[in-house]
Amino acid sequence: MPDDETLPVRSSNDIVVVRQVVRMRAVEIGFNLVEQTKIVTAASELARNTIDHGGGGSARLQSLRNGGRAGLRLTFEDKGPGIPDIELALKDGYTTGGGLGLGLSGARRLSNEFEIQSRPGEGTRVTITRWK
Amino acid sequence: MERIPILKMNEFLLVSIQVDMHDRLAMTLQDDLTDRIVRDRARGVLIDISSLEIVDSFIGRMIGNIAAMSRVLDAETVVVGMRPAVAITLVELGLALPGVRTSLNVDKGMELLRSSLARGGNGHRDAGR
Amino acid sequence: MAIRGRSRLSDVVSKHEAAILTDWIKEQLAAVKAADRIGEAELRTECARFLTLLKVALRSDGSHDVSSAAWSETRELLGELSRSRARAGYSPSETAAFVLSLKRPLFDRLRGEIGGDADALADEVWQTTLVLDRLALFTTELHQKSRDEIILRQQQDMLELSTPVVQLWESILALPLIGTLDSARTQVVMENLLQRIVETGASIAIIDITGVPTVDTLVAQHLLKTVAAARLMGADCIISGIRPQIAQTIVHLGVELSSVITKATLADAFVIALQRTGATIGRATKA
Known part of the structure; x- marks a missing residue:
């Protein structure tokens, strides 16, 4: 399996594929079951955001080896309308898509590192990393 | 089109979710289940998620919706068999499934529905009190 | 000055191997009371093996780069030794002393062989010091690593022991x-x-x-x-x-x-x- 690959995130089926590939990567890195479940769930949330709010995009999966630490970094990118107020978007329960509004905030809680870049009109990029 | 089968067991319906659900399948299940509750005059719904390796906020919302809709149609919903790793992750995600009753397995879920029916009211155990 | 790259250390070790071994063991028994924890026979076996490997490595590698392939067997032996001593509760300095205590016996023999040529002697002593210091550092690092592994394992054991459902x-x-x-x-x-x-x-x-x-x-x-x-x-x-x-x-x-x-x-x-x-x-x- 490659250490760095990019998957399309355009349809509901793509979300399923992203979940499966993230799971395989997490197993390969040696995450325990709870860690696997957390990163796969975070990936599912962000992939759905990419489709619902960004109009589709891509998911990049990178297996990391940093000295003695192993981890998984996921980057979701879209060319959608972007997020005008990131602080607000990160609040629990804030939603524009009719969901529960837990996507971004939840994904942040499920990972060790979280980074978001967004410009109105240009798109959004969310990067999460989970270390073993 | 693929569908998740709904089994009738006396006055209860049993849905066993076996696959990694994509979103459309989840929406179809919601429609099918409400139809069946009315058609079969079901008094309770058991949703067995012991095969699910993850529950994200989308699936969580669907489960919450099913529970709420069933209640309106006078049927109780019990979610059974959630795995420990899934439960830990849901809590971290911030999803407590308020108003959804839970049980360890199908047998215990059935027991819960029966005793709740016998008492003729809502049971005491909510997932997110 | 001695010719660079081909030290006379390996010749000296070959020639006086038995005597060096005896001195070295005496040195260790006196200094770290190794006999308290390790039998003299066992120590003798370890020392003899090390000297043999040292001799081979010195002959095939003139650069004295202890991380090169020529030294792999020596490193393996030291690795084994560091791990077993870490488990037995030796301190890092006690473990490193195994290598460092070889200095005096080697210097003695070098002086005996080329004592007349002060420049050559100084050069050989310097080269020998470099090699032994590097090997000693190597044992210290491995010793530390082994201790870390032991601590980690004990933590996990304790975790399991201390939380019965x-x-x-x-x-x-x-x-x-x-x-x-x-x-x-x-x-x-x-x-x-x-x-x-x-x-x-x-x-x-x-x-x-x-x-x-x-x-x-x-x-x-x-x-x-x-x-x-x-x-x-x-x-x-x-x-x-x-x-x-x-x-x-x-x-x-x-x-x-x-x-x-x-x-x-x-x-x-x-x-x-x-x-x-x-x-x-x-x-x-x-x-």
């Missing part, structure tokens, strides 16, 4: 927590509890924290998350044995515990748990 009754589990709870330990303990709930089909779990001296916010949050997770799975938790100081801490920290059943003692919790599962207890009246 016990079945009190049909459908009732108890988790008596003892000792300080840090975030990592709490997490492992809680995952373990949830797993046991699935395995046993228990509908109630009692988490007893009588033996826990303090609870900080993070640990309190973990406890609450566990209760919430158990509920999602279909089991209830009761927290028992909350000591007065901990009750105060919890209130001061603003942790919301009202949604959780709490009892003063494990016994009180057990009674509630029995009632919940439909069992009744009472004293049998004497006939």
